[in-house]
Structures are given as structure tokens and as C-alpha cells.
Amino acid sequence: MSEYLPGLEGVPATQSNISDLDGNLGLLTYRGYPIRELALCSTFEETALLLLDGRLPTADELEEFDQQLRGNRVVKYNVREIMKYLPATGHPMEMLQTAIASLGMFYPGDECLTGGMCEDLNYVHNMSVKIIARMATIVAMWEHVRNGYDPIPPRKDLNYAENLLYMFNGEEPDPLLARIMDASLILHAEHTINASTFAALVAGSTLGSPFLVVAAAIGTLAGPLHGGANQRVVEMLEEIGRPENVRSWLDKQLAKKAKIWGMGHREYKVKDPRATILQKMMRELMEARGGDMGPLFETALALEEACEEKLAPKGVFANVDFYSGILYKEMGIPPDQFTSIFAVARSAGWLAHWREQLGDNRIFRPTQVYSGESQRSYVPISER
Ligand SMILES: CC(C)(COP(=O)(O)OP(=O)(O)OC[C@H]1O[C@@H](n2cnc3c(N)ncnc32)[C@H](O)[C@@H]1OP(=O)(O)O)[C@@H](O)C(=O)NCCC(=O)NCCS
Missing domain, CATH: 1.10.230.10 (Cytochrome P450-Terp, domain 2)
Structure with missing residues (x-):
């Protein structure tokens, strides 16, 4: 019988080349690059592409990806309509999970997923862009909808971090705050196989849509032992x-x-x-x-x-x-939205793991150590 390790401590659940950490030295790298250097020199857009593609992009590649993100910020009005019916007192992470799962209904196409080497990379990339770009819009939209106001539409002329802050408070983003937000998004973008990434991988292993994969991860990030x-x-x-x-x-x-x-x-x-x-x-x-x-x-x-x-x-x-x-x-962000900001950033890491796993997928189906009764006969209710 296999040994049961609570919390799967020390049990490798995947093989990955996306990020690595040394828990004794306090080191974290994304695709080999120290987090400190990325926070100082990179942008969230570049780091997201690094995570997805596995290498630092050229200037043209980054420009193309950045334009794709900017062009994908607008969220269908239907999602705002869904939000209007959610209780304003509900937790933003539950709204976020609902909204991201609902997006999957507007963007079908996951039947192309095969979980093999011949994966449709266009679909995988396009859906990753759709999700990463819309995460910020949805989180900021909720701030206004729950307070009874119209959301502030995203602006294409701002970078990811600037636009996130702008959509929250409608003011021209302060350059220092925007740079700090950018660095914070980088720092939260990925972190090996933690609980939410594991949830993403489990959902992804069934060849479910990326919207359901990210929704599973959002639900897992929400708890206070993790991102909450x-x-x-x-x-x-x-x-x-x-x-x-x-x-x-x-x-x-x-x-x-x-x-x-x-x-x-x-x-x-x-x-x-x-x-x-x-x-x-x-x-x-x-x-x-x-x-x-x-x-x-x-x-x-x-x-x-x-x-x-x-x-x-x-x-x-x-x-x-x-x-x-x-x-x-x-930055003026209310406390119950902090974990949503974490999720905005982490969507890049979740989708990088989803993509990596799709290249050589096998459904997760672990085993258990059964500790219940051995087989016994049913007792009619009149005899209990
Ligand atoms: C992150 C966390 C869930 C890791 O859990 P874990 O690996 O299962 O660690 P354990 O709960 O086994 O902790 C080991 C020991 O440290 C103690 N410990 C761990 N985190 C602690 C904390 N935040 N406060 C007080 N004691 C803590 C435990 O009580 C335990 O002590 P014991 O050996 O005397 O029983 C846990 O540290 C925690 O709950 N932290 C607070 C929540 C948090 O900040 N989460 C965000 C993580 S990024």
C-alpha cells in the first residue's frame, strides 16, 4: 500500500520547466530568470509572455503580444449583466470565478484540445490572451457594479498595470504606483505547483476549457491558507x-x-x-x-x-x-479585492502550466488509502 502524505507534502505532482524555487536559500526563478531581476527590469506583459512561451520575447514579439492584450480588454456586456444580479456583499473572488467560467460560454472551441504533442497552439495562445486581458477588466468592473455605478471602460493607451489602476479609480495612473503594481503583478504571476496551479492542472488534465481551468484555480486561490x-x-x-x-x-x-x-x-x-x-x-x-x-x-x-x-x-x-x-x-484597492489582484497576475502562470501540460497530458487520477469499513451487508431500515 502506498504511503499517504497529508497535503501531498514533498510529492511531485508534475514535471515542469516554468518556475523553480529554493526554499532554503529563498530563491525563485521564472524560466531560469531570478524574480528580483524580472521585478526590476521586466513588465507584466513581458513576464506573462516569458511564462507562456518559455523564452524572453524579441521587441516585435512583445509588441504583438502587448497589442493583443490591449485589444482584448473589453468584456461583453452580458458579463456585466450577470454581475448586476450577484449580491454586492458577496466576495469578489466568487464573482471572479463566476465571470471567468461564464466567459467560456462565449468562446467555445475547446474540442480542438487533444492533450498531445499536436496541440492547436493558436487556440491555446488566443484563449490565454483573452483570459489574461479580461481578468483585470472583470476585477475592476466589479468594484463599480457592486457600488451601483457603470464600470470604467479599459483604455488601450495604457499598459496593463496602468490600465488596471485606471479602471479601479478612473484617475490618470500615478507613475510610481503603476510601476509598483507592475512589479507586484510580476511577483505574483507564477509560483511552481501550489494549490491553485495544481487545481488548474487537475481541471486541465480532463481537457476542459481554459475558462474552467482558470475558474478552478480562482476558486482554489481564494481560501485564506492560499491567496486569500x-x-x-x-x-x-x-x-x-x-x-x-x-x-x-x-x-x-x-x-x-x-x-x-x-x-x-x-x-x-x-x-x-x-x-x-x-x-x-x-x-x-x-x-x-x-x-x-x-x-x-x-x-x-x-x-x-x-x-x-x-x-x-x-x-x-x-x-x-x-x-x-x-x-x-x-493604491486605493479595497481589502476584499486583494486576492482578485493576485488572481489577475497568476492567470499568466496558470495558463502557462495548462499549456505545458497539454503537450503531454494524462488525466489526474490518484489513489487513496481507504480507512473505512470492510464489505458488509445492507441492513433494512426496520432492523436498525
Ligand atoms: C502556508 C501554510 C498553509 C503552510 O502550511 P503547512 O506547510 O501545512 O505548514 P504547517 O501548518 O504544518 O506548519 C508547520 C508548523 O508551523 C506553524 N505555523 C505555520 N504557519 C503558521 C502561521 N501562519 N502562524 C502560526 N504558526 C504557523 C504550525 O502551527 C506548525 O507548528 P507545529 O509544528 O508546532 O504544529 C501555513 O504556514 C499557514 O497557514 N500560513 C498562514 C496562511 C498564509 O499566510 N497563507 C499564504 C501562503 S503563501
Whole structure:
């Protein structure tokens, strides 16, 4: 009988050449390129194409892809109509899953998928563009629809990050905020075989449509043990309130074995390299705004320091979600939309894995260790 490993810890579920991490050194690479270099030098558009195609594009290839993304931002009015009937109090990730799944009804064609080497790359690429381009529009649309306003239409003259911010607040995007958003999208675009990417691969292995693949992944990202943690982090920091409250708050939480959101990772046994970069960007932003770090960031810094004393022996350090939320908050994005922004970026990674797997697909069908009763006879209800 095979050994059962809860959470599939350490069990390889795929073979992939998209990204790699070293959890002891705190290193992450996409297609071999360190995340730090990509965050500094690349754009979300270029990184998405790198993930999809496996190599850095030429200037012409990038221009073509960028134009494809810009040309695919508009979402059919039917999707807005669907949104109008969803409860404004519902979670944006549930809306996003609904909207992306519904897109599949407008763009059929998945019958061309064969799960073999002769995959229809045009279909795969075109659907990837459709999804990545529309993710941002849908997330921003919801912000307005749920508040009773018409959505702000996307603008073709802005890059992906600028347009995302513009669609949220209707203002000309601040260059520093747009660059930070761009870098954050890069940092969130891919992360090996985590829970949501695994969900994407499982759905993709049945040769289902890419819209259902991404919808499965969105549903999996939403939970607070995964991407949903970024919302919880800001709620937690607001509850703590000020740096001087950190230590007593932390002691109480740890005494009742509660989670410290944004801390810990299955793979990293040191600080997540993405958290280091996001923290630096947050500091740069606050310095550019006059140097006051603000209570939320100060509280986060104090909490990270206190956690290091208490949780480092368990290999628990800040992860990507620890600093992303406070950055998004500075951009005027409401906390329950933080995970949606994560999903916008991660759609590139999910689709890269979907494409990679399609080249040599086999349906996921693991086994289980049965721990129930052995075979027994049915007892009529009158005799129980
Ligand atoms: C990410 C996470 C789900 C990984 O889970 P995992 O690999 O199954 O790790 P475990 O739950 O087995 O944790 C190992 C130990 O560290 C502790 N630990 C892990 N994360 C912790 C956290 N955020 N707060 C407090 N303790 C934590 C566990 O309690 C456990 O301690 P024990 O050995 O004394 O029982 C987990 O760290 C977590 O829940 N973090 C908070 C949610 C979060 O930020 N998620 C985003 C991840 S990017």
C-alpha cells in the first residue's frame, strides 16, 4: 500500500520547466530568470509572455503580444449583466470565478484540445490572451457594479498595470504606483505547483476549457491558507492597530494556536523572496510620500520582527501575502479585492502550466488509502 502524505507534502505532482524555487536559500526563478531581476527590469506583459512561451520575447514579439492584450480588454456586456444580479456583499473572488467560467460560454472551441504533442497552439495562445486581458477588466468592473455605478471602460493607451489602476479609480495612473503594481503583478504571476496551479492542472488534465481551468484555480486561490491570506493580513494589522500592541497580541494568538496571516510556507524555510521585494517597494513608496511609514506598515514591520523570535525556529517567516495587501491599500484597492489582484497576475502562470501540460497530458487520477469499513451487508431500515 502506498504511503499517504497529508497535503501531498514533498510529492511531485508534475514535471515542469516554468518556475523553480529554493526554499532554503529563498530563491525563485521564472524560466531560469531570478524574480528580483524580472521585478526590476521586466513588465507584466513581458513576464506573462516569458511564462507562456518559455523564452524572453524579441521587441516585435512583445509588441504583438502587448497589442493583443490591449485589444482584448473589453468584456461583453452580458458579463456585466450577470454581475448586476450577484449580491454586492458577496466576495469578489466568487464573482471572479463566476465571470471567468461564464466567459467560456462565449468562446467555445475547446474540442480542438487533444492533450498531445499536436496541440492547436493558436487556440491555446488566443484563449490565454483573452483570459489574461479580461481578468483585470472583470476585477475592476466589479468594484463599480457592486457600488451601483457603470464600470470604467479599459483604455488601450495604457499598459496593463496602468490600465488596471485606471479602471479601479478612473484617475490618470500615478507613475510610481503603476510601476509598483507592475512589479507586484510580476511577483505574483507564477509560483511552481501550489494549490491553485495544481487545481488548474487537475481541471486541465480532463481537457476542459481554459475558462474552467482558470475558474478552478480562482476558486482554489481564494481560501485564506492560499491567496486569500493577503486580505486577512490587512484585517489582522488593523485589529492590532499599532506597533506597541504587537507583542501582547501575538502572545495571545500563539497561545490559542491561531494563525498569523502572511506567515509560513510549505516550501520556504526562510523569508519568501517576494515578501522582501514587496516590503522594499512599500518603504520606497512611503519615502516618496514624505517618509511617514504609517501605522499599518509600522505594525507589519513590528509583527514580522516579533514573529521572527517566536516562529523562526519552526521555519515560519513572512510570505508574499504579508506586504502585498498594505501596498494595494495604498493604491486605493479595497481589502476584499486583494486576492482578485493576485488572481489577475497568476492567470499568466496558470495558463502557462495548462499549456505545458497539454503537450503531454494524462488525466489526474490518484489513489487513496481507504480507512473505512470492510464489505458488509445492507441492513433494512426496520432492523436498525
Ligand atoms: C502556508 C501554510 C498553509 C503552510 O502550511 P503547512 O506547510 O501545512 O505548514 P504547517 O501548518 O504544518 O506548519 C508547520 C508548523 O508551523 C506553524 N505555523 C505555520 N504557519 C503558521 C502561521 N501562519 N502562524 C502560526 N504558526 C504557523 C504550525 O502551527 C506548525 O507548528 P507545529 O509544528 O508546532 O504544529 C501555513 O504556514 C499557514 O497557514 N500560513 C498562514 C496562511 C498564509 O499566510 N497563507 C499564504 C501562503 S503563501
